[in-house]
Amino acid sequence: MRAVIQESFGGPEVLKVVEVAKPELLSGEVLVRVRASAVNPVDVAVRSGAFPLLGQPPFGVGWDISGVVEAAGPGARYEVGDEVYGMPFFPRAATGYAEYVATPSRQVARKPKSLSHVEAAALPLAALTAWQGLVDRAGVKAGDRVLIHRAAGGVGHLAVQIAKAHGAYVIALASAEKHEYVTGLGADEVIDYRTTDFTEAVHDVDVVFDSVADGARSLTVLKPGGVLVSILEHPNAELAETVKAAGRRFAGVSVEPDYAALEAIAELVDAGKLRPTIAETLPLAEVGKAHEIVAEARTVGKIVLTVD
Known part of the structure; x- marks a missing residue:
């Protein structure tokens, strides 16, 4: 599968789209085919080394995902085909800028029905x-x-x-x-x-x-x-x-994965009381540009990567 990995700290140019092995599932986990992944300021800080949350590279940044369950381990809360969104593993690495993410099923929730994957990916963190x-x-x-x-x-x-x-x-x-x-x-x-x-x-x-x-x-x-x-x-x-x-x-507050809160947030969205603003959508290959935009801190709304 394709995933964004960095081998060193630095500017957006250290982010590379590479081929890596697809994650293997454990009990209680789901394999999510990622359709979109949002870029957050914390991603930029971790990538640059300003906030060395994940230790030394290599690693993949990115946490916000929205996608479709492709496989489910024993005891998982979801079934193949379910649409889910979430922020797996934070503050540990999730490598969210990728085609697939394996996550504990209780760290994601059903995607709001009224949102696209791009819009849903903008929400979790x-x-x-x-x-x-x-x-x-x-x-x-x-x-x-x-x-x-x-x-x-x-x-x-x-x-x-x-x-x-x-x-x-x-x-x-x-x-x-x-x-x-x-x-x-x-x-x-x-x-x-x-x-x-x-x-x-x-x-x-x-x-x-x-x-x-x-x-x-x-x-x-x-x-x-x-x-x-x-x-x-x-x-x-x-x-x-x-x-x-x-x-x-x-x-x-130090944010953490929380499927119950994600479910409540989805209810607000589908009730018409909450909507994310999307400033720009970019393909995974333009992850460096996405980081440049977020680092400027001038946009209104979120920057989202599409993963096709």
Whole structure:
């Protein structure tokens, strides 16, 4: 099968499409014929060596997949022909940019019926990050005031929709040119973080969803008992203690595979309450270009590789 492998750290040029052996199944696993795989900022950081999550190369990056079950091991939850999506193995290697991925069947879920494989592949890592932070850790509920950093980003645009689906009042931070887009996602207020200091414009927030490592300032807008959800500063023990001492709660999130959350996310999608934005679709052979686009951090929505 074809898979993207890198032999060294470096720029996008280290990513090579090569022929490797098809994975062998173990009990409880399924072999997924991948139709699409999304590219996330963490993929870029791991590839470059800035975030040496997988140790030393060689390895294959990529986690988000959507495809069709081609084979099922004993005890697996799915059957041949089932359409599934997920984020297998994270934070260990999944080699998601490939024609086939073998994964524990409880690390994937049935693909949302209303989405294509390209759209479904854009969801798992980003949507799970938002879900595990807002729903599992913060317990967001109707009437909560929720502040979301980088609301037009890959995680942020899904966080806005998930918070709204749970009845929250959403205050979004985004650059001016993205205000119309974020409002269209359901945000109740949108603030241009480039021209306005959010710590002066926002007060008495129940939940802050911080995806920019601005926890210290975000703490100042939380009401007593409020929750600071951080997806970048989750190992920051000093920040956690500061938040606790201020009478607020710290919820550091390191995303993990979760089929139950993926099923709940699929329900929101098929109910018309959640939709990923696709910025661009590229073939597997153009994986280097995909990484270049993601590294620029200027697009609205996700970059997805098609695997034909």
